Amino acid sequence: MTEKRVNTVRLQRIAKAYWETGALFAAIDLDVFTHIDGGANTVPSLGAAVKIGDLNAERLLDALAGLELVTRSPDGVYANAADVERFLVQGKRGYAGAWMTFMREKWGDWGRLSEVLLSQETEPLGMYDDLTVESARTYHKATYSIGMGAARKFHREVDLTGRKRIMDLGGGSGAYCIVGAQTWPGLEAVVLDLPPVVTVAREFIAENGMSDRVTAEPCDFTKGPFPAGCDVAIQASNLPIYDRATWLHVVAMVFDALEPGGEYHLIGETLNDDRMGPIAPSLWGLYEAIPRSIGHAHTNAECVGYLEAAGFRDITVTEFIPETLTRISGRKPG
Ligand SMILES: C[S@@+](CC[C@H](N)C(=O)[O-])C[C@H]1O[C@@H](n2cnc3c(N)ncnc32)[C@H](O)[C@@H]1O
CATH class of the missing domain: 1.10.10.10 (Winged helix-like DNA-binding domain superfamily/Winged helix DNA-binding domain)
Structure with a gap:
């Protein structure tokens, strides 16, 4: 042979x-x-x-x-x-040109990635360290262009009937909260993010006419504190920015802050448990070397472990965007 x-x-x-x-x-x-x-x-x-x-x-x-x-x-x-x-x-509702090109400014860094890896430097907030309102506005114009579609998909797939208040950690433009309030009658929501992003989130919320039920408040989600009175917590597209110890800590704080019986949805760029792909989450993990964050890619099993360690029950792993995002959900015993 x-x-x-x-x-x-x-x-x-x-x-x-x-x-x-x-x-x-x-x-x-x-x-x-x-x-x-x-x-x-x-x-x-x-x-x-x-x-x-x-x-x-x-x-x-x-x-x-x-x-x-x-x-x-x-x-x-x-x-x-x-x-x-x-x-x-x-001109089409789904237009996502801003999202497709928003990483263009990093093009040069990918060309000298070996130098970046050799430097081994880290900064606690990575690319968010020197955020301004102006840079946050450009960044979230891009996340909004893709996030509203993702948020509509989330609220089609997750039934929040009877829920009272969402907290969205690192909620960015507020897409998941805006669509949540539009979808579920009476539901209120708070976007928690870094101060420059909060200014921008308030603009998107007002533009969508949802300021009466959706607010945005400054919060570093690695430190808290988180608001009381929320029975839903969402955290989308910020998984690779932080390391395992940070996630264990963040998920435990979410668990403590949620109302009994509340639900948590971690929507992340997860790897398969054997760490053999998919390619997109693995590259998000590698990308984190460029802004010098402490983050890396996490597997589905690792995320399930963060929820289990915090005390969440009925944990499920659901494909959200194929080979790109997975939803890990859990319930706080009521
Ligand atoms: C890729 S964006 C995702 C935004 C939104 N969740 C979405 O899916 O459209 C990541 C967000 O996490 C926020 N973020 C990162 N680290 C954070 C921290 N320590 N505290 C609060 N927000 C943080 C960023 O400011 C940014 O808005």
Whole structure:
């Protein structure tokens, strides 16, 4: 039996994966997908619409077709792929261009990641150490563009009938609280986040007309204290920012603050228990070296352990966004 010969195809794709990012960012910057949706869907019409000419339009469309972001008919008419049509066409409710490009400023850091890893420096709040209202506004314009869809999905899947008050730890734009109050009659909610983010969360809450039932308050969730009177706690998309000891401490504080019978939903970028992927959560963990946080990726089993150690019961692990986010939920005995 001869062993199957390996080749360099996979390694070459990974080595040049940043070319794929470059093609996607150029298409977003030039609003290519919006123009295709609007009818500029051939090489010459797109080249004219986005002012890059025929030669560059052909180059870019070939790459986007190779990436399966667009399809091409035999007569040279291009169409957006289904996910592109939903999330990358300006003016559509799902438009998430801000989220797709919000890590662009870190591009250079990924190119010198070995230096970053060798420095082994850490700062307690990582990228949130030098947050300003202005940078928080830019950041959460991006999280809001993807977070409202995630929040709608959460409130479709989790029944909060009869619940009184949510606390959302590291709630960012307030998406989960805003949609919660819109979905569940009478439900109130408080977004807890760092002071510059609170200013921005209040803007999103007001923009959605929910200021009567949703508030935002400054709180470092690694320190507390957390508000009393909440029977739901949500914590979404901040798992890799902190280490195991911090999570054990945070989840224990959540348990203490929740009303008896209350529920906690940790929605995190979790690894499989064998730490063999998925790739997105593993890269979020690696990313944390760049802002020099103390964080890393956590497995589903580790998260279940944080809830168990705090005293939560009826713990469940539910896929939320495939290969990206998992919901670990538990109940405080009532
Ligand atoms: C990726 S955003 C997620 C926002 C929101 N949960 C969502 O899913 O749309 C992470 C959030 O965690 C917040 N955060 C990180 N560390 C925090 C801490 N120690 N205390 C309070 N908020 C924190 C950040 O300010 C940021 O708003």
